[in-house]
Amino acid sequence: MRIVTMVSAQVDERRAPELVAAFEALVAEGLPDGLLRTQLLGDGKGSWVISSTWRDRDALDAMRAAPEPPAAPTLFRRFSADPTLVVMRVLVDSGQ
Numbered sequence: 001m002r003i004v005t006m007v008s009a010q011v012d013e014r015r016a017p018e019l020v021a022a023f024e025a026l027v028a029e030g031l032p033d034g035l036l037r038t039q040l041l042g043d044g045k046g047s048w049v050i051s052s053t054w055r056d057r058d059a060l061d062a063m064r065a066a067p068e069p070p071a072a073p074t075l076f077r078r079f080s081a082d083p084t085l086v087v088m089r090v091l092v093d094s095g096q
Contacts, residue, residue: 002036002090003054007072009081013046019079023050026071034059038072050075053090060087 011019023040031038038052050072054060064070076083 001056002093003057003060004088004090005052005054005060005072006049006086006088007052007070007076007083008047008049008086009076009079009083010046011048011076011079011081013044015079016042019048019075022075022078026075032059032063032066034062048076048081 019042020040027038034055036053036055038050041049041051052072054063073083073085
């Protein structure tokens with residue numbers, strides 16, 4: 001069963017170009033095994049979410065067990081934000 005993680009944070013909208021560039025650089029480094037898709041979402045008012053779709057719970061758990069801290073919350077912390085994590089199972093997917 002696929003898993004979606006949503007890491008959200010408040011980052012000053014004036015720093016949006018820096019945040020977008022940092023996320024693009026992070027993605028360019030390559031994705032961990034089992035990470036199928038990741039997106040940076042913003043509302044234009046300072047609310048941000050990194051939404052990531054994982055192959056399954058085992059893939060997510062393997063990334064979390066790695067010595068490096070998870071990338072999404074680490075990225076937001078670089079911008080002095082306090083990230084919040086939500087983990088959800090994909091129950092229905094229009095792409096299936």
